[in-house]
Structures are given as C-alpha cells and as structure tokens.
Amino acid sequence: MKLATFTNASDATPRVGAVLDDEAGILDVRAACERQGVKAPFDVLDMLSLIEQGAPGLEFLDDLQQRDPARLALSDVRLLAPIPRPRKNIFCVGWNYLEHFAEGERIRPHVKEMPQYPTFFSKAPTTVNGPYDPIPYFPELSKQLDWEVEIGVIIGKPGRDIAEAHAADHIFGFTVLNDLTWRDVQRRHGQQWFKGKSIDGTCPMGPWITVASDVDVSSLDLTCRVNGVVKQQSNSSYLYFKIPAIIAELSRGLTLEAGDVIATGTPAGVGHARTPPEFMKPGDIVETEVAGLGRLENRIGAA
Numbered sequence: 001m002k003l004a005t006f007t008n009a010s011d012a013t014p015r016v017g018a019v020l021d022d023e024a025g026i027l028d029v030r031a032a033c034e035r036q037g038v039k040a041p042f043d044v045l046d047m048l049s050l051i052e053q054g055a056p057g058l059e060f061l062d063d064l065q066q067r068d069p070a071r072l073a074l075s076d077v078r079l080l081a082p083i084p085r086p087r088k089n090i091f092c093v094g095w096n097y098l099e100h101f102a103e104g105e106r107i108r109p110h111v112k113e114m115p116q117y118p119t120f121f122s123k124a125p126t127t128v129n130g131p132y133d134p135i136p137y138f139p140e141l142s143k144q145l146d147w148e149v150e151i152g153v154i155i156g157k158p159g160r161d162i163a164e165a166h167a168a169d170h171i172f173g174f175t176v177l178n179d180l181t182w183r184d185v186q187r188r189h190g191q192q193w194f195k196g197k198s199i200d201g202t203c204p205m206g207p208w209i210t211v212a213s214d215v216d217v218s219s220l221d222l223t224c225r226v227n228g229v230v231k232q233q234s235n236s237s238y239l240y241f242k243i244p245a246i247i248a249e250l251s252r253g254l255t256l257e258a259g260d261v262i263a264t265g266t267p268a269g270v271g272h273a274r275t276p277p278e279f280m281k282p283g284d285i286v287e288t289e290v291a292g293l294g295r296l297e298n299r300i301g302a303a
C-alpha cells in the first residue's frame with residue numbers, strides 16, 4: 001500500500017489518501033469514510049496518526065479500498081510530503097555509500113578509514129518540502145545548492161535499544177527524499193553540518209510512503225537527475241551501514257518514535273565532488289528517484 005497526503009482543487013484540507021498500485025488513482029480516505037458511514041481508527045487528516053495506529057489502521061484501509069471503488073485521478077490532486085510536518089528533526093546518515101565516501105576523501109584527504117560508527121546529523125522539520133514543489137533559492141546565503149538522492153525510513157513502532165534483528169518490526173514504510181545541501185554553508189560551521197542541511201525547503205519528500213511489507217529495500221536503484229542528466233546512479237545494496245544497523249545504532253539510548261524519518265545516506269555523484277564542482281541554479285529541475293518507491297521532481301525556485 002502507498003500512502004500519501006494530498007489536497008485537491010475543491011478542498012484545500014490536507015488529508016490522507018491511499019494510492020492505487022498502478023499510481024493512476026487515489027482513495028480519499030475521509031470522503032470514503034463518509035460515503036461508507038464508517039469511522040477510521042485514526043485521524044484521516046493526519047498521516048502521523050495513521051502511522052501511530054500501525055497495523056489496525058492499515059487493515060482498515062485495506063477493507064475501505066475494497067468496499068469503496070471511487071478514486072480521484074492522481075493527476076487531479078496535489079501531493080504534499082507524506083508527513084508535511086514531522087514532529088522532530090529528520091535523522092540523517094552521512095557518507096554511507098562507499099563510492100560517496102571515496103569521492104569525499106579526495107577533498108578530505110585526512111579522512112582515510114571507513115568509520116566504525118555511522119555519522120549522524122539532522123535536518124530541521126522546516127526543510128520538508130513537497131514532491132513536486134519548488135525549492136527556495138537564497139543567492140545571498142550561498143550559490144552552492146547540491147543534490148543527494150536517498151531512501152527515507154519511516155519509523156512505526158517506537159523503541160529504544162532496538163536490536164538489528166528486530167529493526168524491521170519498527171519500520172512503518174519507506175519514501176524517497178533529497179537531502180539538498182547548501183554545500184559551502186555545510187562547511188562553514190566546522191564539523192556541524194546542521195545549518196547547511198537545514199535551510200528551508202531542502203528536504204523534498206514523497207511522493208508517498210510505501211508500507212514496509214510491500215517493498216524489499218535491500219536492492220533498489222537510486223537515481224538523481226538535474227535537467228534530465230543523470231548525476232547519481234547507484235543501488236541500495238551498496239549501503240555501508242545497512243538500515244537495521246542504522247536503526248540499532250541510532251536507537252542506542254535514544255527513543256525512536258512513530259513518524260520519525262531517517263535519511264539513509266546518498267551515493268556518489270554529488271555536485272561538489274565533481275571536477276569542476278557543479279551546483280544548481282534557479283530554473284533547474286532536480287529529479288530524485290528510487291525504483292519501486294517513486295520519483296520527485298522539483299524546480300529550483302527564484303529567490
């Protein structure tokens with residue numbers, strides 16, 4: 001099942017929808033509940049409420065989809081980020097594909113060895129942006145806007161000290177995100193990447209959440225294109241710290257909660273490691289795609 005947050009022309013209230021497998025239509029959960037005279041076991045306006053509900057919420061949606069055949073055309077709705085406003089920062093992993101670590105090594109010659117532990121940082125909730133919305137551009141802040149295609153993990157069941165072997169039990173689903181980075185701002189604050197990773201609108205996400213039982217993310221192709229030109233192309237099988245290891249390490253002494261988002265790292269091909277370095281400018285189109293999870297398309301906006 002694919003779950004989205006959407007609005008449409010006749011109703012600007014963000015609400016939960018279930019996207020058909022062929023990606024042609026979407027079930028308006030609120031409208032279907034009204035038509036069927038049933039009450040959902042979660043708040044139909046709030047994806048976080050559905051994620052917290054977990055399996056009973058998904059079973060309800062399964063049943064509702066079968067009872068109610070009416071669908072809105074996906075082309076007639078506006079998809080927002082599936083979680084438009086996370087309750088806390090997005091957790092992120094740095095340097096998690098070997099080739100990306102190596103390309104960084106060329107410009108960080110003092111860092112030679114693969115790390116024993118993942119590098120964690122975070123992005124502010126105000127970075128979250130829609131799957132097809134413009135990316136704000138701030139030329140007086142920086143002109144080094146870079147791309148990073150990543151798989152996002154959505155936590156379902158909360159937990160602390162989660163063992164790798166049990167990590168899958170805590171995953172609600174997966175999504176596509178781009179950890180857009182204002183690269184010189186990232187370097188401006190010593191080893192603290194937070195600011196350069198937390199500029200408004202730098203985490204386009206979606207276009208939906210694919211529930212964990214419907215996808216095997218151990219070997220998915222990731223691609224990032226700028227103006228139609230492939231810049232990053234890899235496969236999640238090259239993740240150095242696999243998703244269960246990330247969850248295990250992150251949750252040591254730190255409670256992961258329903259709706260938390262973990263960005264799992266980006267492969268090689270980022271702009272700043274190219275010769276010469278490349279960055280995006282207003283009018284550029286960045287496409288962020290993970291096969292089986294979906295594709296984002298965002299235009300770099302004017303200031």
Ligand code: MG
Nearest residue numbers: 148179265266
């Ligand atoms: Mg990243």
